[in-house]
Amino acid sequence: MTNLLTKGCMALCAILLAASPSYAIESEEDVFAFDDFPLEELLQYPDWFKKSFLDLPDDLQEALDEEKQGIIVYFGQKRCAYCKMLLETNFGLSDITTYTRRHFDIIPIDIWSTEELTTLEGTTLSQREFSVQEKTNFTPSLIFYDKTGQEALRLRGYYPPYQFRAALEYVADGHYQQESFPDYLARGESGTAFEPGDLNEEDFFIPPPHNLDRSRFPGQRPLVVYFEQGNCHACDVLHGQPLRDPAIHKLVQGFDNVQLDIRSDTPIITPSGERTSASQWAKDLGLFYTPSLLFFDEQGQEIIRVDSVVRFYRLRKVINYITSRGYQTEPSYQRWRVNSGF
Secondary structure (H helix, E strand, O other), X not given: OOOXXXXXXHHHHHHHHHHOOOXXXXXXXXXXXXXXXXXOOOOOOOOOOOOOOOEHHHHHHHHHHOOOOEEEEEEEOOOOHHHHHHHHHHOOOHHHHHHHHHHEEEEEEEOOOOOEEEOOOOOEEEHHHHHHHOOXXXXXXXXXXXXXXXXXXXXXXXXXXXXXXXXXXXXHOOHHHOOOHHHHHHHHHOOOOOOOOOOOOOOOEOOOOEEOOOOOOOOOOOEEEEEEXXXXXXXXXXXXXXXXXHHHHHHHOOOEEEEEEOOOOOEEEOOOOOEEEHHXXXXXXXXXXXXXXXXXXXXXXXXXXXXXOOOHHHHHHHHHHHHOOHHXXXXXXXXXXXXXXX
8 A cells, every 4th residue: 555644644543443343445546746736526415415405504404413423615626636635535444424424414505606694693694605605615514513503613725644544533532622623633643653754945935043023013915824844745746846846936925935844833923923832823823733734924814725635726825815915805715816817
């Protein structure tokens, strides 16, 4: 079987295996390296997705009547390559599909549809309006709602099977009531021991010390902060593929680029002027995935973050959103894509 995971990923996978012996990586496809250009053929939902009348209160009640833990609202697009990875790779694993169906009903939402739905608060919106309201900039996005209709977890974008399975267990087993998802993952990794590797280097990274404060004196150009870690296969793929693309490589030269180790105690002054460490800042930001890219404007305000699997097409569009100053006239990345033809 192709080795898809670095030591850190393998450690987390071992935790999941211990908790659920039936869990196994059944796909040999590299989940971090796929063509993310819009699909030619439209995606079809799995036949076990809920055939919903788009009344979320009714959907939740039906899930409770079947003694499930809640519902998952899936925000997707019919030509989304990342959605295809979730539907075919993650849900292609029998253990993940069985576990999901046992504990949740999945309600599919098309982020471009004008068809109306009723939210859990009783508001009537189009699927598109609901998607914008929930800031589903990247598909697939999933919102987990518990038995009371409260949000338990939100996933923005595509995550590999081992992290997705961890998310399912985090909600289904009620861990969300006691700890954050990053803390849950960190606790699972705490019993593992492996030597941290070196971070990938780039000639455009600004060396430490890192005073990113823009609260008093604006920066000269936008800032992007790369939260990474050693022994991170997804980080290796980012540096070895998308960041090697000539167009992307040229575009990132227009930013102040800073790389941080998500696990390190390296001192940092954040764009808002707070003194902290890299690991504590990542925790405060709720980050758990590496690499995560956070984009800030000249005043230190966060514009957008990419904290899930990212490939060429998506990364180029996000960078274009920043470099074109699209965020200044359209704070919603999703609406900007519509208005700009992306």
